[in-house]
Every structure is written in C-alpha cells, then in structure tokens.
Amino acid sequence: MQSSKQLKPPVTETYDSLLAPGQSLNSVTAKISDIILFPVLKTPLGWIIGFVAAGLLLMLYLYSLATLFTVGIGIWGINIPVAWGFDIINFVWWIGIGHAGTLISAILLLFRQDWRTSINRAAEAMTIFAVACAGIYPLIHTGRPWLDYWFLPYPSTLGMWPQFRSPLEWDVFAISTYATVSVLFWFVGLVPDLATLRDRSTSPIAKTLYGLASLGWRGAAKHWQRYEVASLLLAGLSTPLVLSVHSIISFDFAVAQLPGWHVTVFPPYFVAGAVYCGFAMVIVLMIPIRRWFGLEGLITMKHFDVMSKVMLASGMIVTYGYFGEIFYAWYSSSIYEYYLIVNRFTGPYAWSYWSLILFNVLIPQVLWSKKLRQNLPVLFFVSMAINVGMWFERWVIIVLSLHRDFLPSSWASYTPTFYDWSTYIGSFGLFFVLFLLFIRFIPMIAIFEVRDLVHKTTAHTAEHEDSGHAGA
Amino acid sequence: MAQVFNRRTNTIVRLGIFVGVPVILALLTATWWYYTRSDWVRDVGVAHAKVQPAGNIPGAGGYSHQLHVGGLKLDCRYCHTGVEISSNANIPPTETCMGCHAQILPKSTKLEYIRNSYEKDEPVQWNKVNDLPKFVYFNHSIHVAKGVGCSTCHGNIASMAVVYKTEALYMSWCLNCHRAPEKFLRPQSEIFNTAWTPPADQIAQGLKLKKDLNIRTSSQLTNCSICHR
Numbered sequence: 299m300q301s302s303k304q305l306k307p308p309v310t311e312t313y314d315s316l317l318a319p320g321q322s323l324n325s326v327t328a329k330i331s332d333i334i335l336f337p338v339l340k341t342p343l344g345w346i347i348g349f350v351a352a353g354l355l356l357m358l359y360l361y362s363l364a365t366l367f368t369v370g371i372g373i374w375g376i377n378i379p380v381a382w383g384f385d386i387i388n389f390v391w392w393i394g395i396g397h398a399g400t401l402i403s404a405i406l407l408l409f410r411q412d413w414r415t416s417i418n419r420a421a422e423a424m425t426i427f428a429v430a431c432a433g434i435y436p437l438i439h440t441g442r443p444w445l446d447y448w449f450l451p452y453p454s455t456l457g458m459w460p461q462f463r464s465p466l467e468w469d470v471f472a473i474s475t476y477a478t479v480s481v482l483f484w485f486v487g488l489v490p491d492l493a494t495l496r497d498r499s500t501s502p503i504a505k506t507l508y509g510l511a512s513l514g515w516r517g518a519a520k521h522w523q524r525y526e527v528a529s530l531l532l533a534g535l536s537t538p539l540v541l542s543v544h545s546i547i548s549f550d551f552a553v554a555q556l557p558g559w560h561v562t563v564f565p566p567y568f569v570a571g572a573v574y575c576g577f578a579m580v581i582v583l584m585i586p587i588r589r590w591f592g593l594e595g596l597i598t599m600k601h602f603d604v605m606s607k608v609m610l611a612s613g614m615i616v617t618y619g620y621f622g623e624i625f626y627a628w629y630s631s632s633i634y635e636y637y638l639i640v641n642r643f644t645g646p647y648a649w650s651y652w653s654l655i656l657f658n659v660l661i662p663q664v665l666w667s668k669k670l671r672q673n674l675p676v677l678f679f680v681s682m683a684i685n686v687g688m689w690f691e692r693w694v695i696i697v698l699s700l701h702r703d704f705l706p707s708s709w710a711s712y713t714p715t716f717y718d719w720s721t722y723i724g725s726f727g728l729f730f731v732l733f734l735l736f737i738r739f740i741p742m743i744a745i746f747e748v749r750d751l752v753h754k755t756t757a758h759t760a761e762h763e764d765s766g767h768a769g770a
Numbered sequence: 771m772a773q774v775f776n777r778r779t780n781t782i783v784r785l786g787i788f789v790g791v792p793v794i795l796a797l798l799t800a801t802w803w804y805y806t807r808s809d810w811v812r813d814v815g816v817a818h819a820k821v822q823p824a825g826n827i828p829g830a831g832g833y834s835h836q837l838h839v840g841g842l843k844l845d846c847r848y849c850h851t852g853v854e855i856s857s858n859a860n861i862p863p864t865e866t867c868m869g870c871h872a873q874i875l876p877k878s879t880k881l882e883y884i885r886n887s888y889e890k891d892e893p894v895q896w897n898k899v900n901d902l903p904k905f906v907y908f909n910h911s912i913h914v915a916k917g918v919g920c921s922t923c924h925g926n927i928a929s930m931a932v933v934y935k936t937e938a939l940y941m942s943w944c945l946n947c948h949r950a951p952e953k954f955l956r957p958q959s960e961i962f963n964t965a966w967t968p969p970a971d972q973i974a975q976g977l978k979l980k981k982d983l984n985i986r987t988s989s990q991l992t993n994c995s996i997c998h999r
Binding site (some may be wrong): 454456505506511 | 940
C-alpha cells in the first residue's frame with residue numbers, strides 16, 4: 299500500500315501527545331520498516347557519509363589498540379600514582395551512558411509508561427553499544443588482553459581464585475551480567491519486528507536472514523503469550539541491574555581509602571550520574587535521527603519534554619553529590635579530605651573542576667523552562683554539555699584524587715598522550731558504526747509496540763482497556 | 771510468497787541447540803584441560819624425559835642416577851653442591867666426573883664425551899629437566915633446611931636411569947605444600963634419602979617439625995611476593 303518513495307511529511311511538531319495525529323496501524327508499520335527495506339544500493343547518501351566517517355574513527359581505534367598491544371601501556375600518560383587515566387575514565391563514562399537504555403526499557407516497562415514505546419528500541423541499542431565500548435576498556439587496560447581469562451574464576455593450575463573481595467572482580471560479574479541481560483532483552487524485543495521484516499521484505503537474502511533471526515516467529519497467540527512472559531522476566535532482571543551496575547562500579551572507588559574516593563554517597567550518586575548522561579546521550583542521538591528519517595510523528599516533543607525532566611531530576615541528585623563532597627571534607631575534619639577540595643578548587647586541575655560545575659550544574663538549569671526544554675537546538679546543546687560534564691566528573695574523581703594522595707613525596711601530574719585521546723575518540727567510531735548498522739538493518743522503533751500504542755489511543759473511546767500487546 | 775524455511779528447520783535448530791552446543795562445549799573443555807594439565811604438555815614422567823647429550827637409552831653412556839646414587843650410594847651434595855647453601859642445586863662440572871673417571875673406566879667409549887669435554891674445556895650441554903618460568907623465584911636451600919627432602923619434589927632419583935620430571939610444577943603444587951607443609955616434612959636426617967616414605971602419623975610428626983623448624987604460617991607462605999619478586 300505505502301510506497302517507499304514517501305514524501306517527507308512537513309514538520310509539524312506535536313507537543314502534548316506521544317503520537318502525532320493521524321497515525322494508523324498500517325502507517326506505523328510501513329513508516330518504520332520502509333526505512334530498512336529498500337535495496338542496499340539505494341542507501342541514503344547521508345547514511346553512507348556517516349558510516350564512512352565512523353569507519354575512519356574505528357580505524358583510528360583499531361590502530362591505537364594495535365599499538366597498545368604491541369608496545370604496551372607505556373604509550374599512555376598514566377604513571378604512579380596516577381595509574382588510572384583515560385582507560386578507566388572512559389570506561390565509567392561509556393557504561394554510564396548505557397544506563398538510560400535499561401532504565402527506559404526495563405523500569406518504564408514495569409511501570410507501564412507509554413512514552414517509552416517510541417524510543418526504547420534505539421535506547422536499548424545505545425545501551426548495548428555503549429556497554430560494548432565500555433567493556434573494552436577494562437579488557438585492554440592492562441595492555442595484555444590475551445590474559446583476560448584470568449578475570450574469571452575457573453579451575454586454574456595456579457591454585458588461586460581471583461580476589462573475590464575486590465570490587466574490580468565484582469565489576470567482572472556486574473558488567474558481564476549487564477551486557478548479557480541487555481543483549482537478551484533487546485533481542486527478545488526484536489523478534490516480532492524481525493518477523494515483520496521477514497514478511498515484508500522481497501529480496502530472498504533479506505528474507506532468509508530476517509527469517510533466521512526471527513527464530514520462526516509466526517505471531518501465534520502462544521508466541522505472544524511466551525513473549526510477554528519472557529520480556530517481563532527480563533525486565534525484572536534488568537531493573538536491579540540499573541542500580542547495581544553503577545553502584546558496583548562506584549565501589550571500585552568507594553572501597554579504596556583515597557580521599558575523594560572513600561565516600562559512602564558514591565553508589566546513588568554514580569547511578570544518578572549514569573542516568574543523567576544516558577538520557578543526554580539518547581537526546582543527542584534522537585534529535586538528528588528523527589529529523590533525517592522523518593519520524594517526528596512517532597517521536598514527539600512530548601518525549602523530549604519527559605526525558606528533559608528525567609535529566610533535570612537526576613542532575614539535581616548529582617549536584618547534591620557535589621555539595622555533599624564539599625560538606626564531608628569540612629565535616630570529616632581530615633586534612634587530607636580538606637586538601638582534596640582545596641586542590642579541586644584551586645589546584646593545577648581546577649579548570650576541570652569548574653568545567654564540571656559549569657557543564658553539569660549551571661547549564662542544565664535552563665531545563666526548568668518548558669519553553670527551552672522544547673526548543674530542540676537548546677536541548678541538544680544542553681545534552682552535549684551534560685555529556686561533557688559527566689566526562690569531566692570522572693576525570694575529576696580519578697585524576698584529581700590520584701595525583702595528590704597522602705604523601706607529598708609521591709605527588710605527580712597526569713597528561714594524556716596522543717594515544718589516550720585516540721583510544722577515546724576512536725571508541726566513538728565503534729559506537730557509531732554499530733549504531734548506523736543498527737538503524738539501517740533493524741527497526742529502530744519497536745513496530746508492534748507503537749502499533750499497540752496506536753491501538754490504545756485510537757480505540758480509547760471504544761472502551762478498550764489496557765490490552766497488553768496481544769492486540770497488536 | 772513461499773516460506774523460506776520449511777518445517778524441518780525447527781528440528782535442525784533444536785538438535786543444534788540441545789546436542790551441537792553441548793558437544794562443542796565439551797570438546798572445548800576437554801581440549802583446554804588437556805593442553806593445560808596433561809603430562810605430555812608439562813613433560814612429566816619417564817616417557818617425557820628430556821633427551822640428554824649421550825642419548826636417553828639406559829646404559830648407553832648417559833649419566834645414570836640409578837648407577838651412581840642407587841648403586842654407588844653417592845651423596846647428592848657430592849655433585850649438586852649448591853643445594854644446601856644457595857637457590858641453585860647446581861649441575862656438576864665435568865671435573866667432578868673426571869675426579870673418578872680419570873681412573874675408573876678411562877677407556878670406555880661410553881665416556882668419550884666426558885673426556886672430550888674435559889680436554890677441550892667445553893662443558894657438557896645437559897638439558898634442564900625441571901624448569902620454572904623466569905618470573906618465579908625458587909630456592910633450594912630453604913626447603914632443604916626446613917625438612918623438605920629431594921624426593922618430595924624430584925621423586926625417587928636413585929631409581930632413575932634417566933632423570934625425568936615427577937611433578938608438573940604448577941603454582942597450585944607449590945601452594946599445596948606452602949598451605950600445609952606438615953603433610954610433607956621429614957626429619958633432617960632423611961632429606962637425601964630418596965626412598966623415604968611418610969610414617970603413619972605423618973601429620974603429628976609434621977606439625978612437630980613445623981614447630982621446631984619455626985616454619986611460618988600458611989598466609990605468610992602464600993604471599994605472592996615470596997615467589998614473584
């Protein structure tokens with residue numbers, strides 16, 4: 299019925315609803331699957347340019363990793379006492395970004411928040427790719443990734459287990475569980491849509507590949523019933539993970555004795571920070587994507603409004619954390635804690651602390667205004683600021699605490715090298731290559747869930763109560 | 771449009787999941803197990819003895835502990851001079867052999883290589899049998915001084931025509947003793963007795979020795995930097 303050569307709909311923004319008026323069951327399916335189901339040779343130029351750019355960054359990444367593996371971690375700026383540098387900063391930053399996806403897909407599913415429907419698929423994909431980018435850092439940060447199996451508790455000939463009392467070992471479990479559950483959750487949610495693509499695609503190759511991936515889904519009532527159970531179970535599993543993963547990562551610091559790390563507020567403060575920059579990243583990705591693919595009818599201003607509010611709330615928690623740290627320094631009457639704050643305010647890296655305050659605390663305050671919240675350029679800028687700010691937060695925590703510890707004789711400073719930057723910037727290549735492949739080959743919006751939403755909103759008057767997905 | 775997959779696909783996939791995956795996992799585990807702990811990989815046992823300069827056929831001219839230690843009752847320290855005083859036990863120089871073989875069997879063709887080595891002043895190239903990685907620090911003198919006999923680690927040398935490894939020298943093997951040395955300790959008089967067997971009340975004897983010799987606790991002896999310095 300719908301041709302793939304649709305006219306770009308005129309951009310009329312919808313402010314008060316999760317769907318633009320006039321969406322029907324068929325229009326939703328067509329709209330989303332047409333983005334994917336056109337011949338490979340007709341891939342839009344914008345996508346190709348983006349993919350090439352991301353691919354180049356990925357090459358930079360691979361080059362940096364190859365150098366790291368052949369030369370060793372001496373190519374980085376780390377030293378003693380600043381033994382953790384960009385590797386761990388970027389690890390914590392990326393994994394934090396992932397949290398928004400899990401929050402949107404799991405917690406909001408359990409709370410039956412309909413506004414998640416249009417954005418959850420893309421946000422979950424973002425989670426997985428961000429976790430992949432994050433997970434690589436601990437694997438490579440020793441420069442000897444071929445020994446990574448030592449992380450695992452397996453019956454080795456060493457006669458020693460990994461140190462189970464170390465938070466670094468807890469990380470291994472936290473992150474691998476998180477990655478597994480996220481991938482499963484995402485994939486299970488994809489199956490009905492992959493089946494839709496299988497049925498709608500005309501090329502035999504696409505049909506076979508989508509057919510394989512959709513695991514024989516026929517849309518039978520039994521299938522839907524099992525699907526519901528599986529996604530509810532996975533949502534239940536993911537929900538504690540939103541809280542546990544970043545709490546455990548915060549233990550990497552909080553369990554240590556170092557001033558600036560040994561803080562009990564870290565777990566909630568890290569979780570809030572993760573949600574904060576995760577949502578910022580979702581917004582940064584969604585604003586251009588919905589424009590390029592003409593998805594204004596499915597991702598409306600209402601979505602951005604709700605996400606901004608989540609950002610504002612988590613941002614306030616993070617801000618509370620910053621003030622908390624200053625308070626503890628004074629209240630602890632420990633000269634080391636006190637010096638830490640003085641050093642943050644006035645020390646050699648004071649610029650980074652004040653950037654953190656600017657990006658994470660001051661700029662996001664504009665979100666209090668509904669008008670600015672619904673102004674996409676402003677929102678984009680604020681979200682970028684938050685992403686930068688959260689990166690600075692990890693920098694401040696890691697570098698500023700390490701470079702001044704208890705003994706002045708062991709103080710030193712840290713300067714990132716070319717390879718520090720290239721392993722960071724390059725990781726965006728990995729992220730965007732994966733993300734672009736995702737939006738090209740997989741429905742970036744959950745078709746059947748939006749159909750469900752259409753069904754619910756249009757059949758509102760016809761006394762249809764919450765019917766779950768069975769009606770889709 | 772026709773279905774891409776027919777009904778049989780379900781069966782094939784089920785077979786793959788319930789039979790294929792476990793079989794592959796089992797094969798991988800078995801391979802890994804074999805490559806980390808088989809005698810073949812770790813050169814343990816007489817079948818995997820290192821080939822020495824004069825060959826490994828008993829009686830063909832290689833140095834035999836069976837003959838010199840088992841038969842002639844030579845003391846280990848006669849040749850392995852460092853064993854009580856240094857980390858290395860030392861392999862004897864040709865001069866040690868010539869001390870006897872200048873007189874005993876001076877014409878034996880089997881001892882040709884020893885005489886050559888002596889005349890040309892070129893050491894015999896023995897192949898190292900027990901070889902720890904270089905990142906491990908090991909010390910003979912402390913073990914010998916604290917009631918650990920040669921045969922606990924090297925087996926019954928006096929019965930070996932060709933020396934071979936009797937232990938795989940895993941870290942778990944070192945730690946197994948460092949965690950509970952009493953299971954292996956023997957009186958100082960038995961250190962060089964290669965046929966020593968533990969008495970029935972080994973644990974009681976061992977604990978007494980452990981106390982008398984002031985041997986440290988398990989947590990001290992499993993400290994990583996004892997062996998990885």
